[in-house]
Amino acid sequence: MADTEQTKKTSAPRRRRRRKEARPAELIEAGLQEFAEKGFAATRLEDVAARAGVVKGTIYLYFENKEALFRAAIHSRTAPAIADVQGIVDTFPGDTESLLRLVFHTMYEKLVKGDVRIILRIMISEGHRFPEILEYYHANTICIAKQLLTRILRRGIERGEFRADIPIDYPVVVAAPAITAAMWMMTFQQYDPLDIDAYAAAHVDIVLNGLLSRA
Amino acid sequence: MADTEQTKKTSAPRRRRRRKEARPAELIEAGLQEFAEKGFAATRLEDVAARAGVVKGTIYLYFENKEALFRAAIHSRTAPAIADVQGIVDTFPGDTESLLRLVFHTMYEKLVKGDVRIILRIMISEGHRFPEILEYYHANTICIAKQLLTRILRRGIERGEFRADIPIDYPVVVAAPAITAAMWMMTFQQYDPLDIDAYAAAHVDIVLNGLLSRA
Amino acid sequence: MADTEQTKKTSAPRRRRRRKEARPAELIEAGLQEFAEKGFAATRLEDVAARAGVVKGTIYLYFENKEALFRAAIHSRTAPAIADVQGIVDTFPGDTESLLRLVFHTMYEKLVKGDVRIILRIMISEGHRFPEILEYYHANTICIAKQLLTRILRRGIERGEFRADIPIDYPVVVAAPAITAAMWMMTFQQYDPLDIDAYAAAHVDIVLNGLLSRA
Amino acid sequence: MADTEQTKKTSAPRRRRRRKEARPAELIEAGLQEFAEKGFAATRLEDVAARAGVVKGTIYLYFENKEALFRAAIHSRTAPAIADVQGIVDTFPGDTESLLRLVFHTMYEKLVKGDVRIILRIMISEGHRFPEILEYYHANTICIAKQLLTRILRRGIERGEFRADIPIDYPVVVAAPAITAAMWMMTFQQYDPLDIDAYAAAHVDIVLNGLLSRA
DNA sequence: CATGAATGAGTGTTCATTCAT
DNA sequence: GATGAATGAACACTCATTCAT
Numbered sequence: 010m011a012d013t014e015q016t017k018k019t020s021a022p023r024r025r026r027r028r029k030e031a032r033p034a035e036l037i038e039a040g041l042q043e044f045a046e047k048g049f050a051a052t053r054l055e056d057v058a059a060r061a062g063v064v065k066g067t068i069y070l071y072f073e074n075k076e077a078l079f080r081a082a083i084h085s086r087t088a089p090a091i092a093d094v095q096g097i098v099d100t101f102p103g104d105t106e107s108l109l110r111l112v113f114h115t116m117y118e119k120l121v122k123g124d125v126r127i128i129l130r131i132m133i134s135e136g137h138r139f140p141e142i143l144e145y146y147h148a149n150t151i152c153i154a155k156q157l158l159t160r161i162l163r164r165g166i167e168r169g170e171f172r173a174d175i176p177i178d179y180p181v182v183v184a185a186p187a188i189t190a191a192m193w194m195m196t197f198q199q200y201d202p203l204d205i206d207a208y209a210a211a212h213v214d215i216v217l218n219g220l221l222s223r224a
Numbered sequence: 225m226a227d228t229e230q231t232k233k234t235s236a237p238r239r240r241r242r243r244k245e246a247r248p249a250e251l252i253e254a255g256l257q258e259f260a261e262k263g264f265a266a267t268r269l270e271d272v273a274a275r276a277g278v279v280k281g282t283i284y285l286y287f288e289n290k291e292a293l294f295r296a297a298i299h300s301r302t303a304p305a306i307a308d309v310q311g312i313v314d315t316f317p318g319d320t321e322s323l324l325r326l327v328f329h330t331m332y333e334k335l336v337k338g339d340v341r342i343i344l345r346i347m348i349s350e351g352h353r354f355p356e357i358l359e360y361y362h363a364n365t366i367c368i369a370k371q372l373l374t375r376i377l378r379r380g381i382e383r384g385e386f387r388a389d390i391p392i393d394y395p396v397v398v399a400a401p402a403i404t405a406a407m408w409m410m411t412f413q414q415y416d417p418l419d420i421d422a423y424a425a426a427h428v429d430i431v432l433n434g435l436l437s438r439a
Numbered sequence: 440m441a442d443t444e445q446t447k448k449t450s451a452p453r454r455r456r457r458r459k460e461a462r463p464a465e466l467i468e469a470g471l472q473e474f475a476e477k478g479f480a481a482t483r484l485e486d487v488a489a490r491a492g493v494v495k496g497t498i499y500l501y502f503e504n505k506e507a508l509f510r511a512a513i514h515s516r517t518a519p520a521i522a523d524v525q526g527i528v529d530t531f532p533g534d535t536e537s538l539l540r541l542v543f544h545t546m547y548e549k550l551v552k553g554d555v556r557i558i559l560r561i562m563i564s565e566g567h568r569f570p571e572i573l574e575y576y577h578a579n580t581i582c583i584a585k586q587l588l589t590r591i592l593r594r595g596i597e598r599g600e601f602r603a604d605i606p607i608d609y610p611v612v613v614a615a616p617a618i619t620a621a622m623w624m625m626t627f628q629q630y631d632p633l634d635i636d637a638y639a640a641a642h643v644d645i646v647l648n649g650l651l652s653r654a
Numbered sequence: 655m656a657d658t659e660q661t662k663k664t665s666a667p668r669r670r671r672r673r674k675e676a677r678p679a680e681l682i683e684a685g686l687q688e689f690a691e692k693g694f695a696a697t698r699l700e701d702v703a704a705r706a707g708v709v710k711g712t713i714y715l716y717f718e719n720k721e722a723l724f725r726a727a728i729h730s731r732t733a734p735a736i737a738d739v740q741g742i743v744d745t746f747p748g749d750t751e752s753l754l755r756l757v758f759h760t761m762y763e764k765l766v767k768g769d770v771r772i773i774l775r776i777m778i779s780e781g782h783r784f785p786e787i788l789e790y791y792h793a794n795t796i797c798i799a800k801q802l803l804t805r806i807l808r809r810g811i812e813r814g815e816f817r818a819d820i821p822i823d824y825p826v827v828v829a830a831p832a833i834t835a836a837m838w839m840m841t842f843q844q845y846d847p848l849d850i851d852a853y854a855a856a857h858v859d860i861v862l863n864g865l866l867s868r869a
Numbered sequence: 870c871a872t873g874a875a876t877g878a879g880t881g882t883t884c885a886t887t888c889a890t
Numbered sequence: 891g892a893t894g895a896a897t898g899a900a901c902a903c904t905c906a907t908t909c910a911t
Contacts (some may be wrong), residue, residue: 050266088374134349136411147412172437176426182401189400197362211391219434222387480696480802563781566841577842602867606856615834616827626781627792641821652817709876
């Protein structure tokens, strides 16, 4: 499988044959970009193929149809999304404020600055037409993130660092500013640029301290 | 040719309803629903027309093309979005916490529970392909909302109700949980229902008090 | 302009109602222009109506459909086309050369400079899709013109003015330069303007004298 | 899907004939016929495709749109139209009358009997809506033909074969009967058949000798 | 494996025609 | 008689999908 070209001409021939098993991943990556930019319906397989450096017929060697490519593209980014954050919470030695700051920092790096946000856009744009994708993403990313945050909040309460009566059932509230920032990056950023780091600091500040003056 | 109309359907046949003034609004409303559900590209004008009770050719009596209908649909919901909230801030008699609670309540009613959220979805999904729409929406809705929030925050500071050092340049942080809730309603609500009122309360609680215990 | 109700009664009202029976002719004229410019298929009834100052529904008060208007438009210009020339030939007192010059002069005025040429264009463009029109036009215009020319040629022969062996069965040859000039006016005139009068003189000169030098 | 190939039609199914090089020419030819018959607007790409043995989508593999096919079809017949006649004039050894007869013979073969006439019809029908085509055709065919004729006429004069005072600036007059015959073939031929060869002889006769008797 | 020519089922758009007013 | 809103049948053009090479 690796040696397709039976030593054809001894030197030149391994030109584009070099990665047979890289193809699906390349197509997925290309598809992901196109789908994120244009949405499912407006994405042309010809453009996906061109971005991956092949012709559009080639896509069908690896994916049954456009939708299969779409699903594969989404899946490629959902599962591992928070895997690495998981461990941190369990083993973090310091105070919970520091833990929260660390987790938020990671969120901003990946979700807001990184390209995880395009999955978010796709979910919002196309999610309801692909319910199992939405469900899968919810179960494997959103849910886990919620649990993670809940653990952190509980840790804060248990250690007396956070108020005992914080609304622990709604951890999304705590993370919401980052999600909103991710949206902003994909919409209004060019008209009204956001200084993400300062925004993130404001986020942490308000979530930790609230608005009210401590009279 | 002789047997044309002999009591064929007894009641229904009032085709060609003749309503020049109502039509554009009906088409816009129908279009808005379809565009929000399917996105621009996946929306079929035939479906829009059917939803408005006409045939697709009729759309072209009122709109130059699909894109013109799309723009009209968006515009129909952007401008007046916060007009009514404007007045409240200037004239509110009570303390700023109450004002903020009131404004948040309105936000949840309109943006999260109401159908303003579908505009938000469209902006996220299609915005970058229609830059002037995005810019218009930003200028006429987002910007005004930001200024509104900033005024409230400043009012809180000036009256000594809010901390003097809250990050007043990032009012989006304060409102973000509502925006995220609006998204949630359009994506994961069916898999993981959110009690909006409780969520809103949690939002207000955390934004006002923060997480930290007041030792 | 139609919907202003003030002072309308009493004085103004005979505004556009003044010619009920002028309508068909106006529509025919408008149609003729449009059909000549764009051809049958590319002509829009809306444009015809606009040119006649009515709305397109009005056309159907006078003509069964687009094709009926087309036929009516053609017919309006075919029959009387040569009627007036007929008499000249029979009664002309002078020599045949003068008669031919006179007839040619009329041809150039009407067919080449005038708007009879647009019928010619329509015949060439659309004729084979409307065979009865073509046949009608041939019978009522072309045929008569041919006979006319034949009579003139015969007159010339009989009077010893023309060669006895001129090809009397092909009178079209004699008139052809005028027909070609009519085409030219509608095609290349703007890129390569023709001085019609000089061309007409050349036409007469060659037809009468031929090219050969009379040794 | 299961019943694919069980000896269904025994011979025919060689769909997708795979002929990248032949296709454009086939489509052009098919288009030329349809355009000449129906005109640009009335020609349906589906018919063009059917005539070429493909489906209409295939056209778009080779031509950007209907107009591009139209232009290509016209161009396919304009340039080489008189190329071969060019040489004859320069090298012809005999007298100018013979030369003219030869050139006229070629004209009748190609323009009147052959299918070059359909280009003429298209120019008259559609020319003014495609000005560059008209200009291109004028520059590459009409103009050259005019120059050619002028050269012949001048040759005749210089050799003393033609009258010194023939109207050399209007060579179109000399060729016009052939052009008119080409039109005739496409219009009235079926109602009033023309014996082309006899007509051509009459043309030559009159152009050379004129009508007047050489008293 | 990969190509790319070809297909065919759409969808946006146009426009002749109808009909209630 | 005249209007103009509405219809519905086309038709140009697109693009996911197939398949011979």
